[in-house]
Amino acid sequence: MSNDFCTDLGQCRTKQFMTLLGIGGVVVLAGLYAFFTLEHHGHVLTGMNNQIVWGLPHVFAVFLIVAASGALNVASIGSVFGKPMYKARAPLSGMLALAMLVGGLAILVLDLGRPDRLVVAMTYYNFKSIFAWNMIFYNGFFAIVGLYLLTLMDRRLKLWSKPVGFIAFLWRLSLTTATGSIFGFIVARSGYNSALMAPMFIIMSFAYGLAIFMVVQSSMYRWNGLRLDENVRRRMKNLLAVFVGASLYFTIVFHLTNLYFAKQWDYERFILLDGGMYTFLFWVVQVFLGGIVPIILLFVPRSKDTEAMCFCFLAPSLVILGGLAQMYVTIIGGQAFPMNMFPGHQVSSSFYDGVVGTYAPTVWEWMLGLGGVGIAFVATVVAVRMFKFMPQDDFTELQMRRSTD
Amino acid sequence: MARLANWLRLAVLAGAAALMAAPSLEAVAGADLPKLERGKAEKCVEDTQFMRRNHMDLLKHHRDETLRQGIRTTKHSLKKCVECHASEKTGSVAASKDDFCASCHSYAAVKLDCWDCHATKPGKKPVQQAGQPATSPLMASTPMEGKQ
Amino acid sequence: MSEPIKQDTPAADGERRTFLKAGAAVAGAVVAPGVLLYGVSQARPPEEGASSKQRWGLLIDTTKCGGGCHTCVDACNAENGLDGKTGPQDPQWIRKVDIKDLRTGYVQSLPMMCQHCEHPPCVDVCPTGASMKRADGIVLVDRHICIGCRYCMMACPYKARSFVHEPLTDQNPEVPRGKGCVESCTLCVQRVDRDEQPACVEACTAEGHQAMIFGDLKDPQSAISQALKSVDSVEVRADLGLNTGVRYQGI
Ligand code: SF4
Numbered sequence: 001m002s003n004d005f006c007t008d009l010g011q012c013r014t015k016q017f018m019t020l021l022g023i024g025g026v027v028v029l030a031g032l033y034a035f036f037t038l039e040h041h042g043h044v045l046t047g048m049n050n051q052i053v054w055g056l057p058h059v060f061a062v063f064l065i066v067a068a069s070g071a072l073n074v075a076s077i078g079s080v081f082g083k084p085m086y087k088a089r090a091p092l093s094g095m096l097a098l099a100m101l102v103g104g105l106a107i108l109v110l111d112l113g114r115p116d117r118l119v120v121a122m123t124y125y126n127f128k129s130i131f132a133w134n135m136i137f138y139n140g141f142f143a144i145v146g147l148y149l150l151t152l153m154d155r156r157l158k159l160w161s162k163p164v165g166f167i168a169f170l171w172r173l174s175l176t177t178a179t180g181s182i183f184g185f186i187v188a189r190s191g192y193n194s195a196l197m198a199p200m201f202i203i204m205s206f207a208y209g210l211a212i213f214m215v216v217q218s219s220m221y222r223w224n225g226l227r228l229d230e231n232v233r234r235r236m237k238n239l240l241a242v243f244v245g246a247s248l249y250f251t252i253v254f255h256l257t258n259l260y261f262a263k264q265w266d267y268e269r270f271i272l273l274d275g276g277m278y279t280f281l282f283w284v285v286q287v288f289l290g291g292i293v294p295i296i297l298l299f300v301p302r303s304k305d306t307e308a309m310c311f312c313f314l315a316p317s318l319v320i321l322g323g324l325a326q327m328y329v330t331i332i333g334g335q336a337f338p339m340n341m342f343p344g345h346q347v348s349s350s351f352y353d354g355v356v357g358t359y360a361p362t363v364w365e366w367m368l369g370l371g372g373v374g375i376a377f378v379a380t381v382v383a384v385r386m387f388k389f390m391p392q393d394d395f396t397e398l399q400m401r402r403s404t405d
Numbered sequence: 406m407a408r409l410a411n412w413l414r415l416a417v418l419a420g421a422a423a424l425m426a427a428p429s430l431e432a433v434a435g436a437d438l439p440k441l442e443r444g445k446a447e448k449c450v451e452d453t454q455f456m457r458r459n460h461m462d463l464l465k466h467h468r469d470e471t472l473r474q475g476i477r478t479t480k481h482s483l484k485k486c487v488e489c490h491a492s493e494k495t496g497s498v499a500a501s502k503d504d505f506c507a508s509c510h511s512y513a514a515v516k517l518d519c520w521d522c523h524a525t526k527p528g529k530k531p532v533q534q535a536g537q538p539a540t541s542p543l544m545a546s547t548p549m550e551g552k553q
Numbered sequence: 554m555s556e557p558i559k560q561d562t563p564a565a566d567g568e569r570r571t572f573l574k575a576g577a578a579v580a581g582a583v584v585a586p587g588v589l590l591y592g593v594s595q596a597r598p599p600e601e602g603a604s605s606k607q608r609w610g611l612l613i614d615t616t617k618c619g620g621g622c623h624t625c626v627d628a629c630n631a632e633n634g635l636d637g638k639t640g641p642q643d644p645q646w647i648r649k650v651d652i653k654d655l656r657t658g659y660v661q662s663l664p665m666m667c668q669h670c671e672h673p674p675c676v677d678v679c680p681t682g683a684s685m686k687r688a689d690g691i692v693l694v695d696r697h698i699c700i701g702c703r704y705c706m707m708a709c710p711y712k713a714r715s716f717v718h719e720p721l722t723d724q725n726p727e728v729p730r731g732k733g734c735v736e737s738c739t740l741c742v743q744r745v746d747r748d749e750q751p752a753c754v755e756a757c758t759a760e761g762h763q764a765m766i767f768g769d770l771k772d773p774q775s776a777i778s779q780a781l782k783s784v785d786s787v788e789v790r791a792d793l794g795l796n797t798g799v800r801y802q803g804i
Contacts (some may be wrong), residue, residue, distance in 0.1 A: 042718050052714060055709060341710070341711065472693065472695050
């Protein structure tokens with residue numbers, strides 16, 4: 001709790017800090033209110049139904065969880081691969097990972113039909129279920145990343161940071177694999193059953209996690225009236241461009257391999273051509289706004305000032321937006337597309353067989369989903385305020401440029 | 406009402422017998438105990454004291470056996486509890502605060518999870534409703550549109 | 554789902570249909586329908602659990618299933634206390650699916666419900682073990698430990714499961730159901746355990762359609778085993794290799 005910047009307790013900018021906390025708090029409270037309302041009235045109040053069983057809350061939840069494991073990547077590059085620039089950012093990265101995982105898991109739990117049975121979820125395990133494994137991975141993630149943070153922040157434990165960091169790195173890979181497999185293992189649905197699901201989730205987690213990291217980092221620097229070092233900026237921007245490029249590449253491969261199997265054609269047609277909302281979200285938001293535009297932004301040379309803007313805030317923000325769209329298309333689009341029980345037949349029933357499922361999220365789902373984001377936000381704001389998470393590599397140099405505050 | 410008095414006396418006795426530790430009613434015997442509707446129950450399948458303390462375990466055990474293994478003995482089945490203990494007034498074990506389950510549980514402030522799913526009233530014809538293929542009166546109307 | 558089946562069913566069918574119709578008329582009037590087709594096995598005592606010596610199954614003959622007929626659906630709703638609404642959020646345990654061959658235009662109608670797989674995907678994915686298969690092959694949800702995550706609904710290839718979106722009251726004492734849990738066809742386990750047939754089968758038989766046969770797949774003498782031996786039947790989504798307990802003939 002010890003630097004001269006506005007990261008220590010109650011020293012400076014308390015008003016702004018309180019405002020941020022207030023905003024976050026209101027969002028969290030709204031989420032909790034939505035939870036209690038749904039708990040009382042049941043899921044009738046949501047747009048979810050027996051066709052689209054996972055809705056907007058899951059979009060936010062899975063995005064946060066995936067991004068959480070990706071955010072840890074910055075630390076891994078530092079500790080495991082020994083890059084000092086990233087090492088300086090490891091604590092922030094680990095903290096962000098924990099905050100987002102808490103937010104994501106909170107949504108998942110609060111959206112359960114029987115959230116009061118959380119104890120059951122924690123005590124009865126079906127080890128054949130990838131979902132149960134995910135719970136184990138999530139809990140382990142807290143423990144390991146928590147330990148890792150400790151080794152990073154306590155001088156006496158410094159020695160341990162490398163091995164623990166390595167375990168954390170492996171653990172996060174397994175975690176994202178498991179998260180991707182939640183979908184990949186669903187043999188029943190055309191949109192999901194693919195071995196590519198897990199690796200694709202890993203690559204995407206890199207991009208989303210780094211994007212969020214960069215947004216938070218730029219905000220912190222600006223908050224303190226600092227400017228991120230040129231070098232750091234350049235390297236992170238390149239890394240983000242690589243990750244976003246790789247995500248795009250995986251997206252293409254995923255759909256191309258699907259096109260290779262004739263039985264998947266209908267699904268591909270649906271997502272790529274005539275899925276309405278889903279097609280729009282896929283092409284316009286996920287691919288164009290969340291992929292192509294950020295890459296261009298990251299590479300088009302700009303004058304020094306705008307550069308700062310594009311590199312560290314706008315481009316990653318777009319990546320985050322694209323990521324949410326990707327989750328929406330994957331999770332909800334994959335369910336909306338009707339299951340093909342009778343190939344070669346036209347199917348109809350009172351249970352909406354053979355028709356594209358309709359889903360319109362209600363305000364409760366938005367509140368619940370954003371509430372999880374709010375939890376991650378509040379946790380981040382508080383942690384940044386209370387502890388030393390500001391990347392410290394370039395302080396000496398930066399201190400001189402520090403604006404009056 | 407003799408039964409109630411009897412029951413109270415038992416409770417007091419038990420309380421005196423220093424069963425204070427057990428989280429049961431005896432601990433506060435003498436205070437206003439819940440007035441419960443016992444329904445038409447004459448005699449329980451187990452001793453009352455035993456039941457008071459162990460009914461939850463019996464039920465939990467029985468629920469797993471019935472659901473998971475298909476063992477359908479009736480001695481400790483929730484359905485049978487309801488059949489005997491449904492109040493003569495409300496026909497239910499948990500509709501009003503005096504009903505058999507509700508009274509004690511609200512007194513002891515132990516939330517009940519059973520009645521979200523299980524019927525609190527005995528069925529009309531407990532076993533023999535199977536015969537004819539019933540067309541539900543609810544089905545007479547045309548299928549409803551979705552509610553949203 | 555192949556051509557030959559369609560070709561040979563009508564002939565074989567005509568015979569059986571007249572035979573069964575006559576049978577049904579008699580049986581429906583005289584014997585309790587529960588006993589029909591099924592009399593051989595004895596009721597097991599209540600303290601004896603479901604046993605893996607049996608596997609309950611259904612054979613559904615789509616050629617006998619009537620296009621506009623909803624008898625099985627109504628019977629199921631009445632037995633299990635469903636209100637029969639069909640909005641997107643309303644549970645449906647059994648539904649009539651109308652299918653039309655896109656090449657030939659051949660139209661069929663069939664009941665679709667939980668297929669009681671030998672290797673049920675819902676059981677595999679359920680995090681708590683609430684989705685389970687009884688020794689006798691009936692797939693159930695243990696509502697006592699279901700947390701309502703709905704992963705099983707994602708995993709089911711037959712869309713057989715429903716989530717209860719609203720609080721319920723006045724349930725059938727034998728069929729507990731409630732808000733926040735997932736549910737599906739239980740093969741009328743409460744009836745099977747007292748040696749009766751599922752409500753849908755009984756109703757279909759009583760209507761004279763005879764489109765469903767219920768019985769023990771492991772008993773070579775049972776009506777269903779006999780029928781399966783003599784007709785070509787298929788699993789829906791046989792490509793998944795789930796070995797369903799419910800099989801269809803005529804598609
Ligand atoms: S909804 Fe219930 S039964 Fe289905 S997977 Fe989740 S816990 Fe298991």
